[in-house]
Amino acid sequence: MSVIETQGFRLDNSGKRVVVDPITRIEGHLRVEVNLDKDNVIRNAVSTGTMWRGLEVILQGRDPRDAWAFVERICGVCTGTHALASVRAVEDALNIKIPDNANIVRNLMHATLYAHDHLVHFYHLHALDWVDVVSALKADPKRTSELAQSISSWPMSSPGYYRDLQNRLKKFVESGQLGPFKNGYWGHPAYKLPAEANLMAVGHYLEALDFQKEIVKVQTIFGGKNPHPNWLVGGVPCSFNLDGVGAVGAINMERLNLVSKIIDDTIAFIDNVYIPDLLAIASFYKDWGAIGGGISSQNLLCYGEFPDIANDDGSKSLLMPRGAILGGNLKEIHPVSLKDVNLIQEHVNHSWYKYADETKGLHPWDGVTEPSFVLGKGTKGTKTDIKNLDESAKYSWVKSPRFKGQPMEVGPLARYVMYYAMGVPEFKEPVDMVLKKLDVPVQALFSTLGRTAARGLEASWAAHKMKYFFNKLMTNLKNGNLATANVDSWEPRTWPAEAKGAGYCEAPRGALGHWIKIRNTKIDNYQCIVPTTWNAGPRDAKNQIGAYEASLMNTKVAKADEPLEIIRTIHSFDPCLACATHVISPEGEEVTRVTVR
Amino acid sequence: MIDTFYGLMRRQGITRRSFLKYCSLTAASLGFGPAYAQQIARALETKPRMPVVWLHGLECTCCTESFIRSAHPLAKDVILSMISLDFDDTIMAAAGDQAIAALEDTITKYKGNYILAVEGNPPLNEDGMFCMPRGKPFVEKLKHVAKDCKAIVAWGSCASWGCVQAAKPNPTQAVPIDKVITDKPIVKVPGCPPIAEVMSAVVTFIAAFDRIPELDRQGRPKMFYSQRVHDKCYRRPHFDAGQFVEQWDDFGARAGYCLYKVGCKGPTTYNACSSTRWNESLSFPIGSGHGCFGCSEPDFWDKGSFYDRLTNIKAFGVEANADQVGAVVGGLAGAAIVAHAAVGAIQRAATRSKTNAVAPTTKAGGE
Numbered sequence: 001m002s003v004i005e006t007q008g009f010r011l012d013n014s015g016k017r018v019v020v021d022p023i024t025r026i027e028g029h030l031r032v033e034v035n036l037d038k039d040n041v042i043r044n045a046v047s048t049g050t051m052w053r054g055l056e057v058i059l060q061g062r063d064p065r066d067a068w069a070f071v072e073r074i075c076g077v078c079t080g081t082h083a084l085a086s087v088r089a090v091e092d093a094l095n096i097k098i099p100d101n102a103n104i105v106r107n108l109m110h111a112t113l114y115a116h117d118h119l120v121h122f123y124h125l126h127a128l129d130w131v132d133v134v135s136a137l138k139a140d141p142k143r144t145s146e147l148a149q150s151i152s153s154w155p156m157s158s159p160g161y162y163r164d165l166q167n168r169l170k171k172f173v174e175s176g177q178l179g180p181f182k183n184g185y186w187g188h189p190a191y192k193l194p195a196e197a198n199l200m201a202v203g204h205y206l207e208a209l210d211f212q213k214e215i216v217k218v219q220t221i222f223g224g225k226n227p228h229p230n231w232l233v234g235g236v237p238c239s240f241n242l243d244g245v246g247a248v249g250a251i252n253m254e255r256l257n258l259v260s261k262i263i264d265d266t267i268a269f270i271d272n273v274y275i276p277d278l279l280a281i282a283s284f285y286k287d288w289g290a291i292g293g294g295i296s297s298q299n300l301l302c303y304g305e306f307p308d309i310a311n312d313d314g315s316k317s318l319l320m321p322r323g324a325i326l327g328g329n330l331k332e333i334h335p336v337s338l339k340d341v342n343l344i345q346e347h348v349n350h351s352w353y354k355y356a357d358e359t360k361g362l363h364p365w366d367g368v369t370e371p372s373f374v375l376g377k378g379t380k381g382t383k384t385d386i387k388n389l390d391e392s393a394k395y396s397w398v399k400s401p402r403f404k405g406q407p408m409e410v411g412p413l414a415r416y417v418m419y420y421a422m423g424v425p426e427f428k429e430p431v432d433m434v435l436k437k438l439d440v441p442v443q444a445l446f447s448t449l450g451r452t453a454a455r456g457l458e459a460s461w462a463a464h465k466m467k468y469f470f471n472k473l474m475t476n477l478k479n480g481n482l483a484t485a486n487v488d489s490w491e492p493r494t495w496p497a498e499a500k501g502a503g504y505c506e507a508p509r510g511a512l513g514h515w516i517k518i519r520n521t522k523i524d525n526y527q528c529i530v531p532t533t534w535n536a537g538p539r540d541a542k543n544q545i546g547a548y549e550a551s552l553m554n555t556k557v558a559k560a561d562e563p564l565e566i567i568r569t570i571h572s573f574d575p576c577l578a579c580a581t582h583v584i585s586p587e588g589e590e591v592t593r594v595t596v597r
Numbered sequence: 598m599i600d601t602f603y604g605l606m607r608r609q610g611i612t613r614r615s616f617l618k619y620c621s622l623t624a625a626s627l628g629f630g631p632a633y634a635q636q637i638a639r640a641l642e643t644k645p646r647m648p649v650v651w652l653h654g655l656e657c658t659c660c661t662e663s664f665i666r667s668a669h670p671l672a673k674d675v676i677l678s679m680i681s682l683d684f685d686d687t688i689m690a691a692a693g694d695q696a697i698a699a700l701e702d703t704i705t706k707y708k709g710n711y712i713l714a715v716e717g718n719p720p721l722n723e724d725g726m727f728c729m730p731r732g733k734p735f736v737e738k739l740k741h742v743a744k745d746c747k748a749i750v751a752w753g754s755c756a757s758w759g760c761v762q763a764a765k766p767n768p769t770q771a772v773p774i775d776k777v778i779t780d781k782p783i784v785k786v787p788g789c790p791p792i793a794e795v796m797s798a799v800v801t802f803i804a805a806f807d808r809i810p811e812l813d814r815q816g817r818p819k820m821f822y823s824q825r826v827h828d829k830c831y832r833r834p835h836f837d838a839g840q841f842v843e844q845w846d847d848f849g850a851r852a853g854y855c856l857y858k859v860g861c862k863g864p865t866t867y868n869a870c871s872s873t874r875w876n877e878s879l880s881f882p883i884g885s886g887h888g889c890f891g892c893s894e895p896d897f898w899d900k901g902s903f904y905d906r907l908t909n910i911k912a913f914g915v916e917a918n919a920d921q922v923g924a925v926v927g928g929l930a931g932a933a934i935v936a937h938a939a940v941g942a943i944q945r946a947a948t949r950s951k952t953n954a955v956a957p958t959t960k961a962g963g964e
Contacts, residue, residue, distance in 0.1 A: 020693040021731045024686045027658045029730045050729045053655050053720075054768035055761065063902040069890065070898065073761040076659020076790060120665075128690045171604070177646055177681040183699040184690030209673045213666040213793075217876050224885035225875040226666065227659040227790055228892075232845060237887035241851040249832065249853015250886070258879075371768075373723050384724050386732030397727075485845035567692050578657045 002392070004543050007295065007407075009553050011545070012037070013044040017388050020563040021050070023570055025125040027077040028577025030536065032566060033389060034552060040560055045545070045552035046391045047536050049398035049581040052352075052371065059526040063492070064090045064518050065233045067526065071514065072228055074528070075579045077120075078507050079227040080113055080219065082528065082579075085505035085514040090233045093501025093518055099483040101476055102235035103310035105222050108259075108469040109229065110305070110505075112218040114462035115266050117508040118412075118455045119215070119274055121574045123208035126452065129568040130281050131193060131201040134186035137173065139199035141166055147196050148203075152276040156207065165203050185564045192284045201281065204273055215266050218466070221255050235485030240477060256474070263470055267463045278456040279437055282449055289440045292448030292569035294551030299406045300325040300414035301534065303336065303513060305506030306465065313504060319465065320506050323418060324403055330421035336403075338502040338513050341365065346529065347400040350391065350538035359541060361402055364515040364527035365500060369399075391539065397581040400537040400546065401529050409547040410510025410534045411573060416454035417445055430457045448551070451572040458508075492521035507531055509574050532580035535573050548573065603638075604678065646678070647804045648703050648711040650742055651685035654735045655728050655762050655771050656717025660752040661687045663790035667797035668877045675797050679804050683711075686730075697731065704745055712803060713746040715739065715756045719777060720769035727769040736777055748782040748809050749774060750799060754892060757785035757816075764898035775816070784809050785816040789892035792873055795821045815895075821873065826863035826881075826889050829871040832856065842886075850886055860904035861888030868893040 001014040013035045021031035029051040035044035059070055067090060072083035084106060091098065098106075141162035148157035172178075185191070193201070216226040222238050223229020230237050241250035304322030307313055315321060323333040337343060345361030348354070354372040355362065362368060375383060376393025389395040400407070408414075419427035420442075434453055435442060444450060476482075489495065495518065503514040510531030517525040535547040545553075548570060557565045603616060611619075620638040621631060651661075665672040676682050682689075683703040684696070691699055703711060720727035725734025743749060751774045754760035762771040775783050786799055799818055802810050810818040827833065835841070836855035843849060843858060857864070863871070866889050870881040882889050890903040 022686050022692065022696060024689050024692045024696050027687070028656075029653070029686075029728065031730075031732070050732075051655060052727045052769065053762040053771070057766065057768050058761065058764045058898075063904070066903050069903060070761060070764070073657050073659070073789065076657040076662045079659060079662065124665075124688060133690070172677060175645070177648070177683075179646075179676060179680075179682045180685060180689045182683055182689070182691065182702075183695040185695070206673055209665065210671055213668060213672075213876065216666065217879055220876040220879045220885070222885060224880050224882035224887055225870075227662045230882050230885065230887035232887065235845065237845065238885045239846045239850040241853075244851065246852030246854070249884075250851050371723065371727075373726055381732060384726060384734055384737075386729070389732075482851070483846060487844050487846070490845070561694070563693050578655075 006543050006545060007298065007550065009545065009550060011044045011543075011553075013391070015043055016560065018560055018563070019388065020566055023567060023575070025128070025567070025571060026575040026577065027075060027579070028575070028581070030570070030575055030577050031389075032548075032552070032563075032570060033391075034566065036557065036560055039556065040558070041554060041556045042552050042566075043554075044391075045549040046389060046395065047398075047538065047546065047548040048389060048396045049536060049577050051577060052397040052581045053578070054371075056369075056526045056528065059523050061522050063521070064093070064516065064523055065490075067516070067523060068231045068233070071526075071528065072231070074530070075576055076227045078113065078117055078509060078576060078579065080109060080223070080229055080231070081505050081507040081512055082514070082530075083231040084110060085503040085512050085528070086516075087231050087233050087503070088505065089501045089503025089514040089516045090518075091501070092503060093499040093516055094489050094495055096234050096486060096489045097311045098235045098486055100310045101240070101473065101481060101484050102486075103307060104469050104473045104476070105236045105238070105484065106231075107306050108466060108473065109219050109222055111462045111466045111469060112215060114508050115270060115459050115466065116212055116215040117574075118459035118462070119208055119270065120212050122274060122278065122452070122456060122459075123205050125574065126571045127201060127205055128181075128184060129564065129571055130191070130285060131205070132186050132188075132191040132198050133169075133181050133184065133202055134173065135191065135193070135195045136199035136202045137166065137170055137195075139166060139195035141199070144196040144199045147280075148200050151280050152272050154272040154276075156203070162199055162203065165206075166199060169202065185562050188562060188564050189558045190564050190568075193281065194284075197280060197284070201277060204277055207273065208269075211265075211269050214262055217262050218259055221251065221259055232485060234487060234490060235483075237485070239484055240482040242477060242482075260470060263463070263466045266466065267460075270460050270463045274456055275460055278453060279434065282434075282438055282453060285449060286438060286440055286444075288449040288568070289438070289444030289447045291555055291565075292451070292551045292572060293446035294409065294547050294549075294553070295407060296409045296413050296417065296450070296547070296551075297443075297446040298326075298328045299403070299408045300418050301336065301403055301408035301410050301511050302415050302418055303338070303504040303506050303511040320415060321419060321422060321424065322504075323422075324408065325418055325421065326404065326406060330417070333418065333422060334404075338504055338515070343403060344513070344529065345402055347402060347540045348394075349400070349541045350394055351396055351399045352394050353399065361405075364513065364529055365517065365525070367515075367527045396536075396538040398533055398537045398577075400540045401534050402540060402544075407537070407540070407544050407546045407550075408534055410531045411451070412454040412458045412508070413445070413451040414510060415506070416457065420445070426461065427457075430460070448569045448572040455574070495521055509576055509579075510534060530576070530579040532573075532576045536575060536577070536580050548575075646681040648707045649680045649682050649714055649800070650700060650703055650711055650746070651682060651687075651714040651716065652739060652742060653686050654715065654717035654719050654739065654755070655769065656753075656755050658687060658716070659790040660716040660755075660796070661685075663793045664752075664796045666793035666876055669794060670797055670801060672793075672797065675800060679801055680712075700742070704742055708745045710747055711745075712748055712750060712800075713742055713781075714750040714752055714800075715774050716752045717755045718759060718763070718771050718773055720762070720771045722768070722770040739774070739777065743778045743781055746781060748784065748803070749778060750803075751775070751783050751785045751816075752796065753791055754787045754789045754897070757787040758895040760789060761898055764896075782809055783816055784812065784818060787817065787822070787893040788868060791893070792821075792869055792875055794873055795869055817867070821869040822867045822893070824867065824872075826866045826868055826871045826883070830863055830883055831871065832883055856883055856886070856888040858906060859888055860890070860902065860906060862891035862894070862897070862903075862907060863889040864907055866891040866894050
C-alpha cells in the first residue's frame, strides 16, 4: 500500500481494488483498475493497454510508398488518419509537394472521418452511458414527440413514430434476447434522463446507425472503399475528368454531385439531431461538468490539421492550429515541432518494453522498443492469469509519451480549450453558446462533459468544413485545374540514399505523429506516437499520471460492482487501443527474437 | 426491433401471403417437398434469433466498422432483428464483469447452437499475452468460446489468414483462427475489411437457412470469392485492349484505363469488389483510381510492393504476362493493329497529360 503525490493528485492504493476488463464500446483492448475508499470514491487509477501488434517493425525494409497501407491498418475506426500521417511523413522525407486538389481531397476525406467518427462515438460508443434503454419503455410517445419537436426541426418526430419505436422496443425486450443491451446498467441511479428523453435518444441511436454509413461515402468516392480507403504518396489516387472521354471511369460531375449531397445531409443530421441531443442530454448531467477533468486544465497538445494551403503546415495555413498549453497557463501557447528531439519523447518505465537506460525518454526518430513482459512483485495472479496488476512496476503495453517531460491530454477537448484560449471565433463562439445554454461556467469545460461536448461541436465544425473544401475543389475545377498527383519523385531511383521525415496529423482522438527514416529506398525505421498513447499511457519515472488515470481520480461511484461512472469518463476520450499499443522498434534493434512457445 | 425473421419481413411491408410463398420457394430450393414449407414458416415465425458471440483478438476493428455499413440488410436489422448479438466488445452496453457474464450466459444457454464470429486473431508469442483481455491470453478465450459453438465465422483477413500483424517478421506470432481451432466448421470471409454486404449476407444466410454457405477449398463462401476482381472489372476491356494507366493522373488515369501497370492485383485476387462493390455498390478501389492490392488474399502484405507489376497472369488459358495479353486478345479478334493503335494513343496521351488537362476526344479505343 502506498501514497503518491503527483500533479495535485493523491494516489492512494489502500482501498478496495476494482477491475474493469474488458472496457467495452471502445476500439481495441483496455483494462482499468481503481482503488475505492470507504465512500466509494476513486483514490487510485490504473490504465492498462492489453494488446500489442508491432507494426513498425513489420514496416522495416519495405517500400516507403506502401507504408500508408500498413499503418492504415493500425486502426479501422479512425480509418485513414494513419495513412494521412504516413504519406505526409514520406513526402516530408523526400521533399514531395502535392497538388492543391490532392490537399483539398485529403482535407475533405479527413473532415469526413471527423464527422463520422464523432457521430458514431456519441451514439454507439458513448450514449448508453447516459441513456437508459429500458426506461424508454415507460415513456409517453406524445410527450416524447413534444420534447423532440421543442429542441429540433428534425422531421422524424411524430407521436406515431415514437409509439411505433416503443412498441418495437417492447417486443424486443419481451423476446428475452437483449443482444447488445444484455446486462447493461439499466436502472442504475446514475442515469438521470426522463423516460421521454431516453426514448428519443434510442430513436436517434438507431437513426444514426443507419445514417453513419452515408457519411463515409465521400471516402468511398475518392478512395474506393470505406473502411480503409486508398491514399497515395504525392497526391491522391483518383483523377478528375468532368466531361471528357472516359469520365465515367474517373471523378466526374455525377460523383461530385453525390459528394455535395452527402455533405448537405451530414450537416443536417449533425446540426438537427446530434447537437440538439447533446445539449438536451447534457442539461440533465451538469454535475458531470465538474467530474473527470484530469489533466485537461493543465497540459494540452495539438499538432494542428486541415492545411488550407497545400504543403504548408504553418499557422497561416492550418485551420486547426498547432500548439501546447502547459501548467494550466492559457495565456501562453507553446510552439510544437515534431522534429525537435528534446520536445517529444517516450518513456517505458511502466510499459512492457526495455530501454538500455530507462532514466531517459527517447524521441521517435531514435526510439527503441523491445517487448519485455515482466510483472511487478505485487501482481496478484499468475503471468497468464492476472487478477490485479502492480502499478509500481511495468503494467501496460502502452508507452508514456511526454512533451517537455509532461503528460498531455490530446483530442477534441484539448483542441477546443486551446482554440478558445487563442480566441479563434469558429471554435470559441460555439463553446460560449453551449456554456450559456447549459448555464455552466467556463471551468465546466475541464470535465467528462466538456470532452463529450467538444466532440459534438467539432463534428459540426468538420461537417461545415466539408462544404468549404468542396467549394474550394469546385473552384479549382472550374479554373481548369484538375491535377491530383505529383509523380516527379515517384520512382525510388530519384531519391537520396538517406532521408528522414515527420508526418503530423490531428486525428479525431488527438495529436498523431509518424516518423520515418529511409535508407537506400527502403524503410529503415518507422515510429508512431498516437493520440491514445498520450491519453491512455501509464505513469513515468516521476510517477506522473497520464490523462486517463488522472480523469478517474476522486470520482465517486454509486455502486462499486457496476462501473458506469468509470466507463463514462473513459469513453469521453473515445479510446482507440489498437492505435495506442503497436509501437515498436528502431534501427539496429533486434526484434525478430521471436520463438513460438 | 422485433423478435423473429417473420416479424422483420412483415415490418418491411411483406405480406403473409408473400412470406408463405418465400417459405415454399425456400423449401423447393433446398430440395424439400411442399410439406416442409409449413415447417420453415413456423421456424421463421417462432424460432429465437440466432445467438452470435463476436470476439476481438489482435485487430483494428475495421471489420466491425465495415459490418455497420451494411445497407441491405441494414446493420441495425441484422443486429436487432435477425440475430441476437449477445457479446461484442465494440457495441455492447455492459462492461467488465457484466459483459463477461453475458458471454458465459449465452454460451451455456445456447450450447452447441450459437455462432462464434471472430475479428482479429490470437498471438502465440509471450504465452499469448500480446493480447490479454481480462488478464489472460486471448487464445484461451477463443478456445473457450469455440468449444461449444455451432460454427465459426472468421471475419476479415486477420481471422482468415493472419493479415498485417502476421506480416513478416510477425513479431507476435499472430495466427489465423483455423491454426488453433480445428474441430469446427469455419467460414472465412477475408478482406481488409470484407465488404459490408458480403458480411451481412453470410450472417443472414446462416440465420435464414440454418447452414453455412457452400465453401471453396480454402474455406471461403463460393458465392463471393469464386471469381477474381479482374474477371468482373469494368476496366477489363481496357486491359484487353492494351490501354493502361502508365503513371498517376495521366491521360489513362483520367480516362479510366486499366491499372495493371501501376500494380493492380485484380488478376490474382478472389473477391466480390468489382461486382458487389463497396458502400452500397458505390465504388471499389479500382473505381477510384487505385489498383487492387489483393487484401483478401493470403499473405498479401508479403508479395512485394503494392505498386509492383504482376507477372505471369493467366488469361484465356494463355500463359503470358499482361503486356502481351492485350496484343494476344487483339490478335484473337483478328485485329492486331488495335493494340498498336492503343499503345500509340497512350503514348500520345502521356505526353499531353503533362499539361494537366484532360485530352480531347481521342481514338484511344482504336476503333
